[in-house]
Amino acid sequence: MDVVILSIATLIGLYMAANIGANDLANAMGTSVGSGAITLKQAVLISIIANTLGAVLAGGYVTNTISKGLINPTLLAADPNKLMIGMLVALLSAGICVHLATLFGLPVSTTHAIVGAVVGFGIVSVGPGAVTWSKVLSIAASWVISPVAGAGIAGGMYFFAERRILSADDPERQSGRYAPFLIFIVFLVLILSLIFQGLKNLHLEIGFFWTILLTIPCAAAAGGFGRFWMRRQMHTGTHVRAEQAGYSSVDRIFAQLQVLTACYIAFAHGANDVANAIGPLAAIFAVVKSKSVALSVEVPFWMLFIGGIAVGGGLLAFGTRVMDTIGKNITEMTPIRGFCAQFGAATTILVCSRLGFPVSTTHVLVGSVVGVGIMRGMGTLDLRVLKNIGLSWIVTLPVTILLAMFLYKMLAIFLL
């Protein structure tokens, strides 16, 4: 029976991963397509590679939170089957919820759905005491804080760009001057994230001193290379694609920088969202493998890899239409705006991933776009969307909790 449950869970997990790729990752990458920084094909390629790297190198923390952080596994130690069926139910409930959301175009977050479903099965299988409420509350707080933080970082970045670059007498020269610094910042966060999350996955942990010694020179080298590249582009004439033909020289420079943030956000997405599909699967796999509720088992490397690939596959199969639609609808998203929004979102998501908080990539990105808008940097934004997001927060949790409770009761009749 274990193998059957694992197989069904794998199928649902893969469906979830593909759905995440087709919607959440497509939304995140649509920003770059919309600004004309990258083509649809480039977006797909970047997404698959960077998202998988993010999942493998930095996805462990959030996956651990989903698989064993939300409910106290020791209370299920006496009956590992309960955990296995519970996680299957969690995947099924979240899958149904996400499927319906996709069908009706509702702003439901996969993250919220899976967290609600895991909490629901915890309540019904053992009781409310099984749920680590402090963790659940901190995750719920992170759902509110993360879009606000994204807005703060993106807005701050835009404020800086407007003051120092756009409003300058020679914006092109200023772009060339500050671009290496921006590249430095992006690489600094990326490398720190790799060291703090990726090396842990590879069981290679280094101290604070070595972290600093490794991070700053590497980020500076990336910035230096960026400076060389920018100068070369400026002297030889920036390569202009048809999509960028109407852009100013500054936007053309930022279109190149946005390729970097496109990779950055795809990496951050892999680090955080792949866990929604892989977390419950990892818990089931651990039970099948050890025949017990193991607390110390790490998420297998290959599982994160498969999750990353499945998300990329989902994007490739169904996400291109989403990206294309978004790209056509958000023509107001110029490269500099897109750069700021993606930078704010990706940085927030990576910090949340390090803290083990599953957050919604799309909601954080929406927060970041609004942050740039608050700095008068976007076109016309409909803030009523925020009300819909708020409503989805309020509705998704109870719905998935109740659905998971119901499905668990049903399955328990036959399987326990």
Place this chain on the structure above:
Amino acid sequence: MRLLLSSLFLKSPFEGLQRHADKAKECAQLFKEAAVCHVEGRCKDFDALTDQVARMESEADSIKRNIRNHLPRGILMPVDKFQFLQYLGEQDKVIDEVEAALYWLSFRPRGLPKEVAPDFLHLVDSVIPSIETLAELVRMAMDFFRSKSEDQRKKMKRLIQDIRQHEKEADLLEQELKGMVFRNIQDALVVFHTVRLVEIVGDIADHAQNASDRMRAMIAK
């Protein structure tokens, strides 16, 4: 499909504003044609031109209503919504005054007194560039709010200064013309008609300047 991100973006109201400004520009050209036609007294197209302006005014009103109706509460714009609507209001008043001036001209089909006719056409000439500059200003504003380029801002400030200068010239001409009317014309009815007409044409420049002042506030750092 969950297209949360694209549902965040609304169509820019500046596109509508541009269409409205273009209508104002077209009205200005027709206004000049109609004014010359009426003053020369040999033109048969005056009524047709007035009707054409009235039709354009109605279209501009429809654009204005469409812009207002699609700026609901929870929207975030690159400019203050209140200032934007004030700008739109002033730009719309420019068209209203053009229409009113033509109607006022039509009330006396025999044309204007010979003593004031050349200066009246001079006054009309002085307000036309203000209206035409508004259309250019809106076009530049669309670019500016996208690029936030300081260079673009400076160019816009120069255009705004031009509009102010045109308004000042129109004001002077208006005062001179009024003085001329009172000095040279004895018929009270003609005095009233001409003075009111001159005031309406002067108001066109005033509203164009008010609109440009709102634009100046919108592009302030």
